[in-house]
Ligand SMILES: NC(=O)C1=CN([C@@H]2O[C@H](COP(=O)(O)OP(=O)(O)OC[C@H]3O[C@@H](n4cnc5c(N)ncnc54)[C@H](OP(=O)(O)O)[C@@H]3O)[C@@H](O)[C@H]2O)C=CC1
């Protein structure tokens with residue numbers, strides 16, 4: 001039996017390329033005491049990989065999370081057939097001691113057994129019932145602290161996190177306005193996800209769109225893209241508005257520093273609160289977040305969409321699609 005893994009061949013320069021990765025194949029060794037053999041079922045590609053790949057040495061396995069099945073176990077906490085979510089990288093199989101698995105940042109991050117999802121696909125353990133779902137749920141509720149009747153803007157609105165943020169906003173009684181990069185995505189947000197309004201940021205002025213759609217002003221902004229769009233949104237915010245600074249994907253592939261209109265005068269005069277965050281901030285209530293999102297699914301309150309890419313060898317294609325906007329909802333690779 002062999003395993004395949006993608007190694008990082010050269011540092012990214014601009015948009016990631018296929019030639020930045022190399023697929024290598026090697027035998028799968030037998031597990032030692034306290035080790036398990038894991039077979040990847042679904043693998044996640046996420047925008048943060050573009051940013052933090054600079055920490056990976058050339059020849060190192062690309063990092064990332066996956067849902068994997070335990071196929072052999074010599075560890076008392078795991079049995080054959082268990083499904084786990086873990087930082088196992090871009091690898092088709094792994095032989096690891098779960099107690100020693102580390103995230104790309106170097107912290108020990110023991111793979112967790114996927115909770116009972118009541119028949120929902122295990123792939124969602126990488127999306128709505130995992131990191132992106134918790135990012136949306138906790139980021140919106142804890143940092144934007146929305147009140148019913150307020151107006152929420154979300155950018156990257158048709159993606160893994162953004163599509164959930166907007167829908168949670170509707171569940172919480174907000175007026176929701178989304179920005180995404182194609183007319184099809186805009187239509188999906190309005191027709192299927194019931195956003196109050198959505199706009200294609202590539203063809204409209206964000207400022208004019210908000211003056212028209214939110215004349216009352218914006219109270220909460222869930223920022224997935226950064227840059228000029230975010231300056232434009234903040235300029236339309238109300239006094240004491242709250243911004244959850246989640247991501248800045250508009251600049252991840254930039255080769256020179258990205259400039260955007262300064263926002264300090266707006267932040268000061270409107271007394272805005274901007275809070276940057278990473279989802280692990282809520283690691284102590286991680287499973288509560290998953291249960292909350294599962295309840296929303298079971299109550300038919302959430303439309304969950306995945307862009308499933310078939311085949312482990314397609315990992316680079318799936319990853320690149322995040323930056324070309326080819327995905328809608330969560331991108332997952334089915335091994
Ligand atoms: N703080 C945290 O803990 C976390 C932060 N994030 C951040 O949230 C954001 C969304 O992540 P995620 O939901 O996983 O990814 P998405 O599923 O939203 O995929 C990325 C999307 O970003 C949009 N995009 C790409 N390039 C640009 C650009 N130049 N300008 C504007 N939009 C662009 C594309 O949609 P379109 O067609 O609309 O352009 C693309 O589909 C990212 O910034 C990510 O880094 C994600 C998870 C956790």
Ligand SMILES: CCCCCC(=O)/C=C/[C@@H]1[C@@H](C/C=C\CCCC(=O)O)[C@@H](O)C[C@H]1O
Pocket residue numbers: 047048051052055104105106131246247248278279280
């Ligand atoms: C400018 C980069 C913004 C990245 C935003 C993003 O997508 C975050 C995702 C986190 C991700 C990375 C978290 C922390 C980085 C620590 C840096 C380091 O250790 O070198 C991961 O934790 C999943 C998401 O919560």
